[in-house]
Amino acid sequence: MSRVKPLSGFxxxxxxxxxxxxxxxxxxxxxxxLHGFAEIETRAVEPVARxxxxxxxxxxxxxxxxxxxxxxxDAALGLHFDLTVPFARYVEEFAPVLAFPFxxxxxxxxxxxxxxxxxxxxxxxxADIDIVGRDVLPAHxxxxxxxxxxxxxxxxxIPRATMHINNRRLVEGFYRSVGIEDVPxxxxxxxxxxxxxxxxxxxxxxxxxxSDTATAGVLELAKIHARDASFVNAIEDLWETTFTTGDxxxxxxxxxxxxxxxxxxxxxxxxxxxxxxxxxRIARGLDYYTGAVYETVLEGHEDLGSICSGGRxxxxxxxxxxxxxxxxxxxxxxxxxxxxxxxxxxxxxxPSAVLVAVTDEDSRAxxxxxxxxxxxxxxPAEVAPSAAKFGKQIQHAERRGIPFVWxxxxxxxxxxxxxxxxxxxxxxWEPPAGDRWPRTVGASQRG
Amino acid sequence: MSRVKPLSGFxxxxxxxxxxxxxxxxxxxxxxxLHGFAEIETRAVEPVARxxxxxxxxxxxxxxxxxxxxxxxDAALGLHFDLTVPFARYVEEFAPVLAFPFxxxxxxxxxxxxxxxxxxxxxxxxADIDIVGRDVLPAHxxxxxxxxxxxxxxxxxIPRATMHINNRRLVEGFYRSVGIEDVPxxxxxxxxxxxxxxxxxxxxxxxxxxSDTATAGVLELAKIHARDASFVNAIEDLWETTFTTGDxxxxxxxxxxxxxxxxxxxxxxxxxxxxxxxxxRIARGLDYYTGAVYETVLEGHEDLGSICSGGRxxxxxxxxxxxxxxxxxxxxxxxxxxxxxxxxxxxxxxPSAVLVAVTDEDSRAxxxxxxxxxxxxxxPAEVAPSAAKFGKQIQHAERRGIPFVWxxxxxxxxxxxxxxxxxxxxxxWEPPAGDRWPRTVGASQRG
Numbered sequence: 001m002s003r004v005k006p007l008s009g010f011x012x013x014x015x016x017x018x019x020x021x022x023x024x025x026x027x028x029x030x031x032x033x034l035h036g037f038a039e040i041e042t043r044a045v046e047p048v049a050r051x052x053x054x055x056x057x058x059x060x061x062x063x064x065x066x067x068x069x070x071x072x073x074d075a076a077l078g079l080h081f082d083l084t085v086p087f088a089r090y091v092e093e094f095a096p097v098l099a100f101p102f103x104x105x106x107x108x109x110x111x112x113x114x115x116x117x118x119x120x121x122x123x124x125x126x127a128d129i130d131i132v133g134r135d136v137l138p139a140h141x142x143x144x145x146x147x148x149x150x151x152x153x154x155x156x157x158i159p160r161a162t163m164h165i166n167n168r169r170l171v172e173g174f175y176r177s178v179g180i181e182d183v184p185x186x187x188x189x190x191x192x193x194x195x196x197x198x199x200x201x202x203x204x205x206x207x208x209x210x211s212d213t214a215t216a217g218v219l220e221l222a223k224i225h226a227r228d229a230s231f232v233n234a235i236e237d238l239w240e241t242t243f244t245t246g247d248x249x250x251x252x253x254x255x256x257x258x259x260x261x262x263x264x265x266x267x268x269x270x271x272x273x274x275x276x277x278x279x280x281r282i283a284r285g286l287d288y289y290t291g292a293v294y295e296t297v298l299e300g301h302e303d304l305g306s307i308c309s310g311g312r313x314x315x316x317x318x319x320x321x322x323x324x325x326x327x328x329x330x331x332x333x334x335x336x337x338x339x340x341x342x343x344x345x346x347x348x349x350x351p352s353a354v355l356v357a358v359t360d361e362d363s364r365a366x367x368x369x370x371x372x373x374x375x376x377x378x379x380p381a382e383v384a385p386s387a388a389k390f391g392k393q394i395q396h397a398e399r400r401g402i403p404f405v406w407x408x409x410x411x412x413x414x415x416x417x418x419x420x421x422x423x424x425x426x427x428x429w430e431p432p433a434g435d436r437w438p439r440t441v442g443a444s445q446r447g
Numbered sequence: 448m449s450r451v452k453p454l455s456g457f458x459x460x461x462x463x464x465x466x467x468x469x470x471x472x473x474x475x476x477x478x479x480x481l482h483g484f485a486e487i488e489t490r491a492v493e494p495v496a497r498x499x500x501x502x503x504x505x506x507x508x509x510x511x512x513x514x515x516x517x518x519x520x521d522a523a524l525g526l527h528f529d530l531t532v533p534f535a536r537y538v539e540e541f542a543p544v545l546a547f548p549f550x551x552x553x554x555x556x557x558x559x560x561x562x563x564x565x566x567x568x569x570x571x572x573x574a575d576i577d578i579v580g581r582d583v584l585p586a587h588x589x590x591x592x593x594x595x596x597x598x599x600x601x602x603x604x605i606p607r608a609t610m611h612i613n614n615r616r617l618v619e620g621f622y623r624s625v626g627i628e629d630v631p632x633x634x635x636x637x638x639x640x641x642x643x644x645x646x647x648x649x650x651x652x653x654x655x656x657x658s659d660t661a662t663a664g665v666l667e668l669a670k671i672h673a674r675d676a677s678f679v680n681a682i683e684d685l686w687e688t689t690f691t692t693g694d695x696x697x698x699x700x701x702x703x704x705x706x707x708x709x710x711x712x713x714x715x716x717x718x719x720x721x722x723x724x725x726x727x728r729i730a731r732g733l734d735y736y737t738g739a740v741y742e743t744v745l746e747g748h749e750d751l752g753s754i755c756s757g758g759r760x761x762x763x764x765x766x767x768x769x770x771x772x773x774x775x776x777x778x779x780x781x782x783x784x785x786x787x788x789x790x791x792x793x794x795x796x797x798p799s800a801v802l803v804a805v806t807d808e809d810s811r812a813x814x815x816x817x818x819x820x821x822x823x824x825x826x827p828a829e830v831a832p833s834a835a836k837f838g839k840q841i842q843h844a845e846r847r848g849i850p851f852v853w854x855x856x857x858x859x860x861x862x863x864x865x866x867x868x869x870x871x872x873x874x875x876w877e878p879p880a881g882d883r884w885p886r887t888v889g890a891s892q893r894g
Contacts, residue, residue: 004540007524010490012537014544015551018487033884034822036799036829040465043457043570044491044556048514061514066560067495067506067525077454078514090459093451097461099846101832103797104462109491113513123490138832140811271815350550352483364587368718375481382483385548385585399546437480 009114009122011332013339016401019346021125021335023440024156025107028127028329031152032105035144037129040104042086044111048076051085060112079111083128083328088316091132100134101141107331121332127152130326132316137323139260142292142312143267149296149308149327150272157344157442158334159299161307164225164279165265166293168311170235170257171280174221176250178214178242184287186210190222191283217242222281228269229262231278264292290314294327298334301341307334344442348401351438353431354381354413355397356406361387366408373426374406379436381406403435456561456569458779460786463848466793468572468782470887471603472554475574475776478599479552482591484576487551489533491558495523498532507559526558530575530775535763538579547581548588554778568779574599577773579763584770586707589739589759590714596743596755596774597719604791604889605781606746608754611672611726612712613740615758617682617704618727621668623697625661625689631734633657637669638730664689669728675716676709678725711739737761741774745781748788754781791889795848798827798885800878801860802844803853805834813855820873821853826883828853850882 006012013021029039045064052058061078080086083106091098107127114120129148131141146163153161175183189204196204198219205215217238224234235258244251261278268276284293284306291312298307310327314320338344354374356367364383371381382402384393390407394416397405406413406424413429414421453459460468476486498508508525527533530553538545554574561567576595578588593610600608622630636651643651645666652662664685671681682705691698708725715723731740731753738759745754757774761767785791801821803814811830818828829849831840837854841863844852853860853871860876861868 004536006540007490007492007494010492012490012540013488014541015485015487016544018485021488022486033798034825034827036797036827038462038465038797039469040462041460041468043454043459044558045454045457045570047454052514058514062511063514064509064511064526064560067499067508067510079511089451093453093459094461097463099797099843099848103829111491113511123492133832140808141832144830270812271819350483350485350546351480361587365717372718378481380481380483382550383591385580385588396546401546 009120011121011124011336013335014349016346016349017335017339019349019438020339020344020440021331023346024335024338025125025127025331027155028107028152028331029105031148031155032127032129035103035148035151037103037105037148040087040090040106041108042080042083042090042106044079044109045077046080046086046089048078050089051078051080053085060114062111062113081112082110083108083126084130084316084326087128087130088322091322092317101131101137102133103129103131105129124330124332125335127329127331128326130316130324132322132324132326135321135323137312137325139263139291140267142260142325143264143271145310145325145327146264146268146276146292146294147271149294149310149329150268150275152329153296153308154272154275156334157338157440159301159343161275161296161298163268163276163308164282164295164297165261165268165276166278166280166282166284167257167261167264168289168291168293169253170261171221171283173250173252173254173257175214175218176247177244177254178211178217179245180210180214180218182208186218187283187287190218190281193222193281213243225277225279225281227265227274227277229266229278231265231280232258232262235280260291284309284311288313292325298337301337304333304337342443344440347434347439347441348403349438350382350400350402351380352382352400352402353379353435353437354404354406355393355400355402356381356383356408357390357393358384358387359407359409363408367406370406370408370426374429377427377430379431404431456567458568458571458783460782461796463793463796464786466796466885467786467791467887468778470793471782471785472572472574472778474602475554475599475778476552478595478602479574479576482550482595482598484550484552484595487534487537487553488555489527489530489537489553491526491556492524493527493533493536495525497536498525498527500532507561509558509560528559529557530555530573531577531763531773534575534577535769538769539764548578548584549580550576550578552576571777571779572782574776574778575773577763577771579769579771579773582768582770584759584772586710586738587714589707589772590711590718592757592772592774593711593715593723593739593741594718596741596757596776597715597722599776600743600755601719601722603781604785604887606748606790608722608743608745610715610723610755611729611742611744612708612715612723613725613727613729613731614704614708614711615736615738615740616700617708618668618730620697620699620701620704622661622665623694624691624701625658625664626692627657627661627665629655633665634730634734637665637728640669640728660690672724672726672728674712674721674724676713676725678712678727679705679709682727707738731756731758735760739772745784748784751780751784789890791887794881794886794888795850796885797829797847797849799829799847799849800826800882800884801828801851801853802840802847802849803828803830803855804837804840805831806854806856807834810855814853817853817855817873821876824874824877826878851878 265276289311293311295306296308308329312325316322374381413424510525712723736758740758742753743755755776759772763769803818821828860871
């Protein structure tokens with residue numbers, strides 16, 4: 001047999017690992033659906049012209065070509081690298097049949113032609129929720145999206161997630177008030193705080209012509225964070241000691257942003273206590289976002305970076321008119337960590353709760369009938385592949401991780417973990433609830 | 448707003464249509480899992496060298512390239528065009544952690560760079576089941592796979608499916624007995640019966656040097672079909688009137704094939720009455736298959752061709768040692784027909800069973816609490832996006848297809864279809880079971 005090696009950047013799971021991934025996705029779906037988000041799926045490809053709009057991401061696009069195209073080539077198509085670009089196109093295309101505000105969730109794979117490296121995938125699952133309005137979108141939906149995501153994360157077998165929230169209006173208002181003209185440029189520098197430190201950011205800002213007092217103000221602002229509205233006091237203290245230009249429009253933006261951020265952090269923490277932090281350092285794609293911006297960090301797994309990010313935007317589509325707010329979970333990276341850090345595992349790799357033994361090939365039909373009786377009541381079952389000695393059949397169940405073996409002749413079922421064997425009727429017997437289907441069990445539940 | 452047009456060959460569904468697709472896939476998953484099939488997912492890409500082995504399919508491979516690769520190109524990768532090639536590679540790669548016979552199901556999209564045409568997709572869902580042994584695979588699993596697929600199809604909102612079954616050994620034994628040397632070549636001609644008729648097939652076989660008597664026998668054999676083992680008599684009658692070479696090995700193959708096919712058709716019909724037909728015309732990829740071969744036709748939708756096909760093979764992997772049997776459903780083609788022929792539709796497009804009205808923005812938190820109380824008991828709910836007049840909020844529910852509107856002040860819930868409004872407690876109220884989640888309802892159930 002030829003050795004087959006995995007492809008770097010394209011994760012795949014064993015059947016037991018897939019149980020974990022599958023249950024994580026099912027949990028996300030359920031939380032999203034309970035909150036009224038409808039599921040959509042989009043095709044895997046978009047015209048490259050549509051994908052390539054974002055210059056940063058375009059380097060990573062996988063373009064398609066037909067291997068042996070004899071006729072004219074396809075319109076240039078590429079694989080989507082996120083779920084936002086296809087969602088925007090979907091909303092335009094399906095707008096006539098959608099009721100706005102449209103609440104959608106989407107769990108699909110995306111592809112990025114990155115250099116493979118630790119924790120960077122070329123194919124991975126994302127799970128997105130967005131609420132998109134027609135022309136208007138009430139601010140309370142910025143809280144709702146964060147709350148739904150916080151609840152979804154809380155339902156997973158992972159440590160506590162903290163959502164770091166900032167507000168684009170607050171930041172832009174402050175930056176403009178201290179005299180910064182190229183706000184996006186300054187933000188791109190501040191976004192590197194983790195990488196290059198405050199000295200590095202200071203040097204960059206100075207090189208971009210930002211004054212020393214403005215730079216000092218910007219760096220102080222980025223230090224402010226709090227689990228409640230108390231960040232407002234810190235901002236006010238900073239404001240009093242900072243030189244400002246007196247730009248009234250910028251100051252209004254700043255004040256509105258503060259009020260929005262305070263209300264948002266309070267609303268999220270009221271619904272899911274201890275989740276939200278106002279963090280004035282979050283700069284995430286503020287070019288695109290126009291209100292709240294979110295990043296989410298997993299306690300003890302900060303090296304993963306943000307596991308769930310997003311924000312509020314003025315319009316999903318280029319022509320305007322579809323304001324929205326959305327967040328996206330990097331599911332595969334999360335699943336990979338759950339598995340590698342042993343945060344959770346599957347109770348078994350196969351669906352079957354019961355292996356029905358076969359006494360001899362002539363009576364296989366009797367074993368089939370028992371299995372069908374169990375299946376008819378929603379108990380997954382399989383019949384032994386061969387009428388080997390019972391010891392061998394029990395071994396087969398053990399190898400596959402099946403907890404119960406049914407003996408048709410004696411009409412008994414054996415829990416092969418404890419060895420307990422009891423008489424049973426295939427028309428009424430029930431496995432313990434926890435044994436019916438494979439489950440994903442968190443490390444804490446395993447004791 | 449720019450007009451966005453669908454991409455030919457890449458189907459997408461509205462949220463209501465996605466409910467139908469999603470429920471069809473969920474039904475398949477459940478039937479497969481109840482029969483002990485474990486789910487796996489494979490990456491979307493394989494090395495082109497692995498994909499291109501099948502010369503017929505290689506024309507349709509979508510190859511990937513990084514749009515702006517500045518460094519060396521990726522190893523030549525292509526999108527998988529079926530789920531068999533990646534499954535074979537997966538079994539090789541994961542063999543050490545799999546327990547054989549390994550029963551797996553897989554529901555994923557596949558891509559084929561075909562010319563777009565009616566009913567041909569370039570991206571579509573397939574749902575596959577296979578049972579793969581290590582070195583050995585008992586014959587009764589050929590019946591099991593067919594039975595599981597027949598049950599899965601019977602659980603869908605589609606007309607009756609008939610499974611046409613043939614046996615490779617029977618056909619090869621007969622062809623060799625009548626003196627045909629190039630059996631695969633003859634089969635390729637017989638496979639065109641529908642397209643070119645018996646005169647066309649006769650001409651092709653003659654051109655390939657097959658004798659007139661052998662050709663006549665082959666064409667007669669292809670006419671034989673029966674819903675039970677009575678096909679055996681027809682074959683015996685044919686045998687008696689056909690000149691044979693007396694090749695003992697071929698005759699044993701022939702006799703074994705007849706016995707296997709008779710047992711298989713009987714077993715499938717015993718489990719799912721009226722499903723199986725022995726049909727000696729089925730030629731489907733007999734190069735690859737070595738035992739049973741299956742095709743499935745939907746009553747009244749014969750133009751779809753085979754909706755579920757497969758067979759028994761000697762080894763999944765090139766090196767040998769992994770005999771198996773599998774079948775594959777073309778899910779997207781089926782879903783497309785279900786939708787276009789209005790065989791089934793969704794009861795609503797959004798998950799929410801309840802829209803909680805908002806009296807005024809100051810009391811939004813009270814509406815949120817009611818929604819949370821419902822969600823906590825598994826009832827999907829959403830809160831009205833704005834505190835408009837109740838009439839407008841009811842209109843919003845109507846547009847979204849939400850059956851119930853909850854009024855927090857009066858503590859009443861209204862079924863907006865009937866207009867019935869009753870007092871209710873969010874901690875105990877239950878919607879009718881059929882209203883809790885969106886459901887897919889067959890045409891017959893809609894009355």
